[in-house]
Amino acid sequence: MPQTLILTGDLNFMGVTDPTVPFRKAIADFKAADVRFANMECCLYAPPTGQVWDNEGFMADPGPGGECLKFAGIDAVGIANNVNYGEAAINGSVKRLDELGIKHTGAGANRDAAYAPAIVEKNGVRYGFLQRTSVYWPTNHEATARTAGVATIKGHTAYQLPLHKTRPEVPPANRPGIPPEILTWPDAKHLQLFKDDIAALRKQCDILVASCHWGLHKDVLDYMPQIAHAAIDSGADLVMGHGPHYSLPTEIYKGKPILYGLGSFSFHTGHGGRKHGDWMGMMVTATIDNKVIIKTTIKLVRHNDDNETYFCDPANEGDELAGLNMRGAKLGTQLAAKGMVLEIAAA
Numbered sequence: 597m598p599q600t601l602i603l604t605g606d607l608n609f610m611g612v613t614d615p616t617v618p619f620r621k622a623i624a625d626f627k628a629a630d631v632r633f634a635n636m637e638c639c640l641y642a643p644p645t646g647q648v649w650d651n652e653g654f655m656a657d658p659g660p661g662g663e664c665l666k667f668a669g670i671d672a673v674g675i676a677n678n679v680n681y682g683e684a685a686i687n688g689s690v691k692r693l694d695e696l697g698i699k700h701t702g703a704g705a706n707r708d709a710a711y712a713p714a715i716v717e718k719n720g721v722r723y724g725f726l727q728r729t730s731v732y733w734p735t736n737h738e739a740t741a742r743t744a745g746v747a748t749i750k751g752h753t754a755y756q757l758p759l760h761k762t763r764p765e766v767p768p769a770n771r772p773g774i775p776p777e778i779l780t781w782p783d784a785k786h787l788q789l790f791k792d793d794i795a796a797l798r799k800q801c802d803i804l805v806a807s808c809h810w811g812l813h814k815d816v817l818d819y820m821p822q823i824a825h826a827a828i829d830s831g832a833d834l835v836m837g838h839g840p841h842y843s844l845p846t847e848i849y850k851g852k853p854i855l856y857g858l859g860s861f862s863f864h865t866g867h868g869g870r871k872h873g874d875w876m877g878m879m880v881t882a883t884i885d886n887k888v889i890i891k892t893t894i895k896l897v898r899h900n901d902d903n904e905t906y907f908c909d910p911a912n913e914g915d916e917l918a919g920l921n922m923r924g925a926k927l928g929t930q931l932a933a934k935g936m937v938l939e940i941a942a943a
Contacts, residue, residue, distance in 0.1 A: 598890070599630040599721055601803065603880040605838040605858030606637040607664075607673070609656035612903065615663035618862040621906040622879070622897070626668045629881070630718045633725055633805065634861065635838040636665075636673040636700075639680050639689035653681035658692040664862075665698055672714040674727030676702025676746040677809040677839065681737055683744040702727035702807070703739065703746045710739035710747040711789075713797045721887055724801030728790055729809035730782070730819070731839050749790055749808070750783035751819045780819040787823065791830040798831030802887040806832040811840040816856050816923065821847070824854045833889050834882060843878050843896075843916070845924035846931065846940050853892045853940060855880055864903040874899050876908070876916050894931065894938040910938060 602625065612618060619626060626632055640658035665673070673693065680686055686703050693700045699714035714725040730751040732738060739745030755776040790806075798804055806827040810820055824835040828849050835854040837844065844857025859877030876896055883891040896908045896916075910917060910933035917938075921930045931938040 597719075598883050598885040599718060600628070601723065601805075601882040601884060602626060602629040602632045603805065603834075603836050603855070603858065603882070604632075604634040604861035605877050606841060606860040606863050607634050608638045608654060608860075608863040609640075609661035609664050610638055610654055611864060612656065612660050612664060615660045615667050617903050618664055618864075618905060619668040621904050623668065625879070625881075625895070626670075629669075631672075631716055631723050632668065632670045633672045633674070633714075633716075633723075633807070634670055635677065635727070635807065635809065635858075636675055637677050637679055637838075637863070639675075639682070639685040640692040641685040641688040643685070653685050654679040655685060658688070662692050662696050662698075666696055670698060671716045671718075672699035672701070672723075672725050674702045674714075674725065674807040674809075675700050676710070676727045676729040676748070676807075678729065678731045678733065680746055681733065686744045686746075699725070701725050701747075702729065703744070705744045707739045707741050707745075710745060711793060713793070713800075715801055721803065721884060722801040724797045724804045725807060726790075726793055726797055726804070727807035727809070729839075730823075731809055731811075749786045749823060751810070752781050752783060754779040778817075780817045782819045782823050782826075787826055790823070791826055794827055794830040794832055803882075803884055803889065804832050804834075806835045808835065808837045809839045810837055811844065811857055813840055814842045814844060814857075814919070814923065816845060816927065820856060821849075821854075821927075824856070825849055828852045828854070834892070836880065841875055841877075843876050843920060845920055845927055846894075846929050847924075847927040848929060848940060848942075853882075853889070855894075860899070861897060862899065862903070862905045864899065876913060877905075879907075892940060894940075895936060896938065907936060909936060
């Protein structure tokens with residue numbers, strides 16, 4: 597019998613007191629799925645001095661925050677991202693997830709723990725999840741052999757003058773003030789470690805999801821397809837991205853789906869304690885038959901003032917979808933609406 601896997605972008609439970617609120621308008625879909633995985637962009641930890649907004653870490657009350665995950669039936673979370681920060685917060689959050697029986701990947705008490713995969717078995721199918729972040733802080737954030745932190749794929753940036761005529765709209769560099777081309781690429785050593793870990797996990801599971809925290813604004817930067825393609829070449833069945841909080845385009849590479857940005861799923865409070873915007877996110881459902889992903893569909897989500905995530909009709913998201921499809925055309929894909937569901941199609 598086919599199984600379904602739900603994937604979501606960012607979950608942040610800061611300020612939540614009633615654990616039924618964030619998911620209650622979407623709970624039927626979560627309960628109907630066989631396995632559920634999400635990027636958890638907060639630590640389940642209560643700092644002794646309270647939340648400090650001039651520090652990057654996002655902390656959610658571990659009581660109701662953890663119960664949010666249980667209410668939705670979340671089986672595993674990725675915790676490699678830029679706001680899972682601080683040794684006490686990471687270790688406390690991992691302890692709370694372990695108490696709840698929720699698997700996790702991407703952060704831990706040391707390097708081995710942070711880089712380890714999460715494996716969930718359901719009715720004879722083994723699902724493997726591996727998460728890395730390319731968005732993290734340069735000091736005391738990356739896990740080491742002896743210190744807590746997150747699992748990373750370092751990225752590089754270069755600024756190059758457009759010395760050659762590459763695009764009609766960009767004049768060459770013989771004019772003062774011409775902006776540089778921005779080039780990005782993954783660190784070769786970090787990328788090889790990621791590939792090695794995926795190849796090792798491939799031997800332990802039937803369905804392998806590579807989860808990447810990356811990106812800036814709404815564009816798919818050069819380093820992102822490089823990482824995503826390497827993940828699939830190494831054995832991943834699906835790549836899911838998150839980080840900019842926007843919905844990003846999709847791609848089909850060697851028959852495998854890449855979701856470059858799922859946006860936020862439940863994210864009410866952001867940096868500085870400010871209310872987060874009602875940005876459109878995505879919930880992905882992958883259908884598995886005979887241990888193979890045979891279909892991938894998307895539902896669009898938004899977020900209301902009561903901190904509830906709700907499904908939105910693609911017919912009412914014309915401007916957003918047009919932007920997604922314009923950027924997706926560069927990757928050879930379009931999102932086609934069929935009622936409340938989007939399907940990935942060739943451009």
